[in-house]
Amino acid sequence: MPTIRDLLTTLDARYPLARIENWDKIGLQIGDGAAAVSRVLVAHEVTAQTLDEAAGCDALVVYHPLLFRPLENLDFSNHTARLAARCITQNLAVIAMHTALDNAPPPHALGDKLAQSLGLENIEVLKSSGREALCKIAVFTPPEAMQKVSDALWQAGAGHIGHYDQASFRARGTGTFRPLPGATPHTGIVGKLEETDEWRLEVIVPESRCEAAVRAMKAAHPYEEVAYDVYALRNTVEPYGAARRGEIAATPLDVFAHQAGQSLSAPNLRVVRAGKHAQRIACVPGSGASYIEAAARGGCDTLVTGDIKHHDALLARAHGLSLIDATHVATERAAVGMLADALQELSGVSITRSAVDTNPFKSLEN
Numbered sequence: 001m002p003t004i005r006d007l008l009t010t011l012d013a014r015y016p017l018a019r020i021e022n023w024d025k026i027g028l029q030i031g032d033g034a035a036a037v038s039r040v041l042v043a044h045e046v047t048a049q050t051l052d053e054a055a056g057c058d059a060l061v062v063y064h065p066l067l068f069r070p071l072e073n074l075d076f077s078n079h080t081a082r083l084a085a086r087c088i089t090q091n092l093a094v095i096a097m098h099t100a101l102d103n104a105p106p107p108h109a110l111g112d113k114l115a116q117s118l119g120l121e122n123i124e125v126l127k128s129s130g131r132e133a134l135c136k137i138a139v140f141t142p143p144e145a146m147q148k149v150s151d152a153l154w155q156a157g158a159g160h161i162g163h164y165d166q167a168s169f170r171a172r173g174t175g176t177f178r179p180l181p182g183a184t185p186h187t188g189i190v191g192k193l194e195e196t197d198e199w200r201l202e203v204i205v206p207e208s209r210c211e212a213a214v215r216a217m218k219a220a221h222p223y224e225e226v227a228y229d230v231y232a233l234r235n236t237v238e239p240y241g242a243a244r245r246g247e248i249a250a251t252p253l254d255v256f257a258h259q260a261g262q263s264l265s266a267p268n269l270r271v272v273r274a275g276k277h278a279q280r281i282a283c284v285p286g287s288g289a290s291y292i293e294a295a296a297r298g299g300c301d302t303l304v305t306g307d308i309k310h311h312d313a314l315l316a317r318a319h320g321l322s323l324i325d326a327t328h329v330a331t332e333r334a335a336v337g338m339l340a341d342a343l344q345e346l347s348g349v350s351i352t353r354s355a356v357d358t359n360p361f362k363s364l365e366n
Contacts, residue, residue: 002348004059004093005033007040011061011097013157014342018208019103019240021129025065026100030084031093042340043354044329046094050356051086057352058093061343063335065096101335102242102285103129105160110285111244113334117263118283118304120246126282127294128239133207139217139228140175140198142186150201152220156213158205162238169202175227186222206237243284243291245300250279253302257324260304266330267363272313272323278302285332296321306331329359 008017008028020026037058043050045064054060066083076082087094101110106123115123137158141149150168153159159167175198179185188194205213210230218226248256253271256278261269281302282295288305289312295303296319303321306328316323336353343351 001036001038002346003033004028004031004035004037004095006346007037007059007061007095007343007349008033010346011095011100011339011342013155013345014108015097015100015104015339016132016157016206016208017100018206019100019130019132021099021103024099025068026096026098029065029067029094029096030087031059031095035093037093037349039350039352040343041352041354042336042343043356044332044336044358046083046087047356047358048083048086050354050358051083051090051092053354053356054090054092058091059095060087060092061095061097061339063097063101063332063339065098066094097335097339099242101338103240105240106238107163108338109240109242109244110332110335110338111242111283113338114264114283114285114304114331115244115246115281117334118246118260118281119248119263120244120281120283121248123244123246125239125241126243126245126284126298126300127241127291129241131236131239133236134233135205135207135210136202136231136233137205137210137213137217137228138200138202138231139221139226140200141221141223142196142198145220145222146170146199146201148220149217150203152216153201153203153205153213156205156216157209158203158213160206160237161204167204171200173198173200184224186224204233207232242286243282243288243294245280245282245295245298247280248278250277252276253278253322256281256302260324260326264326264330264333266326268327268361270308270323270325272308272316272325274317274320274322275301278322283331285335286328288331292316292319292321292323304331327359327361329357329361 039057041054046066178193179190282300283304287307304324308325
């Protein structure tokens with residue numbers, strides 16, 4: 001039966017934990033990684049309502065971490081401590097993904113989904129949080145094992161190049177070896193020089209995933225001693241980060257804001273008007289005020305995000321940048337579906353998406 005650790009491995013394959021921001025707190029927050037899991041609830045965050053919904057589940061996978069600031073004690077008058085105690089009482093593991101989802105390779109990052117929902121084209125990272133070094137793995141395998149070894153490498157995170165996955169190079173040739181006493185060769189006879197038909201398989205892998213990819217490759221390979229090379233590369237993957245920018249046809253700002261509100265199910269937009277039209281759009285899931293100057297420098301005329309404060313609005317207007325505050329949760333709404341989709345790849349586990357709307361802001365109804 002799959003374990004909590006298998007959940008983490010599956011999520012890490014699409015949303016690399018190595019890319020998290022250094023201030024973030026993600027991964028397994030509550031629970032035993034070796035514990036079996038059969039039912040999982042995916043939610044935006046841990047609340048009393050999502051814990052009610054998670055009754056009978058083994059794990060709760062959330063976007064926002066429950067344990068973000070250190071707890072000095074477990075005094076249950078503290079809201080976070082009380083929620084953590086409920087998770088333990090329900091024997092419910094908690095996994096948070098947050099900036100691993102934000103900084104995932106395109107088009108799998110949360111910012112990509114936000115940009116797509118706004119109808120943006122020519123989407124790119126607005127401001128880089130970092131770049132990840134690459135390695136190349138070259139392994140020699142018999143033809144009958146090629147697909148199994150390839151699949152193992154791809155599942156371990158190798159073979160991603162921009163908007164493509166399962167990328168590799170293959171060349172056929174002849175391998176030689178002589179098994180020595182004590183060997184148990186896949187083919188051949190001890191003491192006799194052998195020649196065998198082999199394929200050279202090359203794949204690119206982020207440095208943070210290289211060791212795991214090599215382990216997966218060896219586990220799938222039929223040879224007792226696997227011949228392979230690992231090369232450090234000077235080229236790097238594309239920059240990653242939470243914010244995106246893109247373009248739309250020139251549209252009146254109020255019309256674009258209305259469309260954004262509908263696509264994000266955001267009932268109470270706030271708009272700062274610095275211009276009449278929207279065309280070059282920046283967007284940031286969650287709290288994006290810190291990207292105001294980057295958006296202005298990047299030639300954007302409009303920024304869509306959440307949690308805009310008074311002085312943020314004044315700064316944006318001074319830069320000629322219109323703002324659309326669609327609320328923190330609405331700009332992150334796609335996170336639940338993205339996490340659930342990633343977990344569908346893990347067999348033997350039932351995945352349920354939370355129906356709880358954790359956005360505390362509601363429109364006033366007359």
